[in-house]
Amino acid sequence: MKKGTMVFRFSRKFAAVTALVGAAALMTSCSGGPSEGSASADFVYAASGGYTEEYEQQLGKTLFAGYTSDTGGEITVTKGDCGINTLAQEVAAGNVTASIYVFCSTAEKQQAIEQGLLQKIDRDVVPTDLVQDDHVDDYGIDFASWTMGLAYDGAVYPNHPTSIGDFFDTEKFPGKRCVSNFPMYSGLFEAALVHDGVAPKDIYPFDFDRVYAQLDRIKSDILFFSNTAEGGQNLLTGQCGMMLNGAGDTKIMADQNPERDIRFVQEDGVGAYAAIGIPKGAPNPEAANKYLKSIIENRKGLAEMLVSKAGYAVMLKDQLPVPDELSDWAGVLTSDDFFPMDERWYLDNIGTILERWNVWIVS
Numbered sequence: 001m002k003k004g005t006m007v008f009r010f011s012r013k014f015a016a017v018t019a020l021v022g023a024a025a026l027m028t029s030c031s032g033g034p035s036e037g038s039a040s041a042d043f044v045y046a047a048s049g050g051y052t053e054e055y056e057q058q059l060g061k062t063l064f065a066g067y068t069s070d071t072g073g074e075i076t077v078t079k080g081d082c083g084i085n086t087l088a089q090e091v092a093a094g095n096v097t098a099s100i101y102v103f104c105s106t107a108e109k110q111q112a113i114e115q116g117l118l119q120k121i122d123r124d125v126v127p128t129d130l131v132q133d134d135h136v137d138d139y140g141i142d143f144a145s146w147t148m149g150l151a152y153d154g155a156v157y158p159n160h161p162t163s164i165g166d167f168f169d170t171e172k173f174p175g176k177r178c179v180s181n182f183p184m185y186s187g188l189f190e191a192a193l194v195h196d197g198v199a200p201k202d203i204y205p206f207d208f209d210r211v212y213a214q215l216d217r218i219k220s221d222i223l224f225f226s227n228t229a230e231g232g233q234n235l236l237t238g239q240c241g242m243m244l245n246g247a248g249d250t251k252i253m254a255d256q257n258p259e260r261d262i263r264f265v266q267e268d269g270v271g272a273y274a275a276i277g278i279p280k281g282a283p284n285p286e287a288a289n290k291y292l293k294s295i296i297e298n299r300k301g302l303a304e305m306l307v308s309k310a311g312y313a314v315m316l317k318d319q320l321p322v323p324d325e326l327s328d329w330a331g332v333l334t335s336d337d338f339f340p341m342d343e344r345w346y347l348d349n350i351g352t353i354l355e356r357w358n359v360w361i362v363s
Contacts, residue, residue: 041073043287046098048108049082052228054252058308062301067294073287082184084112087279091117096281099288102274105185106142107343109275113139118277125289130296135315140277141292145311147247147332148187148341149269154261156241163268165195167244168214170221178234178243181224183357184346187244187270188215190339194268200339205349208356215360224361236260247332248309255308266331272341273315306333 051059056077064075078097080086082104090096101118103109112118118139121128128136135142150164157173164187167177180186189206192214198207215222223240225231232253234240247264254262278288295301296314303320305313310329312319322333331337346353 040284041071041287041290042075043073043099043284043291044076044078044097045100045102045291046087047077047079047102048087049080049104051077051079052249052252054256055248055309058305062304063295063298063313066298066301067291070294071287071290073290075291082108084108084115084117087112087117088115091280094281096279096283098279099282099284100291101277101279102143103277104274105343105347106273106275107347109140109277110344111347112277113137117280119280119282119285121278121292122285122289126292127296130316130318132315132317132319135273140275141296142273142315143276144274144309144313145271145315145335146274147269147271147311147335147338148185148190148244149247149332149338150191150242150265151235151245151250151253152242152263152265153235153238154263156238160263161242161265163194163265164191164244164270165268166265167191167242168195168218170218173242174221175242176221176223176240177218178223178225178231178240180228180231180244181226181361183353184350185272185341185343190270190341191244203339204342204345212356212360235262247329248311251310251329252308264329264332266329267337269332269338270341271335271338272343 047056068074084103087096087101101112103112109118120138121140123138128141131141148164150161150167152161152173154160156175159172161167161169161173166173167179167188168191179188183189189211190203192211193203193206194200196210196214198210223234225234225243228245228249231243231245232249235243236253236257245264247269250262250264254260254264276292278285282288296316299320302313302316303323305311306320307323307325310326310332312333322330326333
């Protein structure tokens with residue numbers, strides 16, 4: 001099998017949006033076992049799908065630091081796969097290690113609720129009235145809006161792509177293009193259908209025959225990557241001129257390489273959200289509720305996260321204004337021209353999606 005081609009099982013890490021990096025956590029404390037009593041403000045934070053190193057650093061300097069300032073507590077970050085299998089096993093065994101669990105999607109959180117894996121948040125502690133009504137419920141909040149779209153090198157494509165569907169336009173935009181070799185949530189299927197003329201409202205459920213007809217046509221032009229960091233490096237080294245990527249990761253890459261003309265299409269893409277909940281049997285639910293309170297009220301930290309990631313971490317009713325320095329990213333922040341990802345459809349059809357993908361990618 002060629003390097004970069006892999007067959008995926010249900011527990012595969014979410015490489016398209018975030019990548020697992022580094023074993024060490026930014027902030028360490030005591031272990032996440034039962035010794036984390038209610039008298040302690042320390043707790044374990046489980047990042048399902050993992051975080052890029054840059055994103056974890058931003059959390060450490062902003063929302064984590066704000067919580068420590070508010071409570072004196074420290075946060076240990078653990079990383080794992082997308083999906084709820086590990087959480088379900090821990091709840092069943094009565095051995096839950098994390099007090100905060102960050103899901104890769106709102107659909108995963110909903111699935112965890114349906115299976116009885118989460119406990120209700122304490123609304124007497126958590127100021128849920130500050131969060132937009134459709135982004136909060138009894139079991140947690142949506143966290144970290146994210147957009148999958150088309151990132152590209154302006155020096156390679158001075159004619160400037162204008163749609164996620166341009167990933168499949170090899171005549172107007174010739175050359176290699178990069179995408180995750182894990183198809184879930186990557187925007188690849190949506191891009192194929194947009195290019196094939198499907199209206200955003202008709203994207204889901206996918207017409208896989210049309211999707212794979214587009215994929216077959218440009219397969220020789222695709223360079224697959226295993227994680228976001230690898231994909232970004234491929235773009236920076238010129239191995240590909242465009243990539244399907246998250247807006248936030250593209251923003252960080254552009255900021256770190258100001259000499260390069262790294263851009264993100266503002267007019268088109270797929271929007272979605274991660275989500276936070278408190279596991280049933282969490283070692284320190286008191287600290288977890290205080291953490292949710294802290295991040296909702298930490299407007300300074302949320303503003304810094306907004307600037308670094310070009311995305312809202314918490315969907316507040318009194319939302320943070322778009323600062324002047326993000327004027328070039330206003331399209332991503334307003335999401336006026338982006339369509340919502342059907343995260344639950346992905347989750348409910350993961351078996352079918354991966355079965356066909358595995359056959360295609362190694363063929």
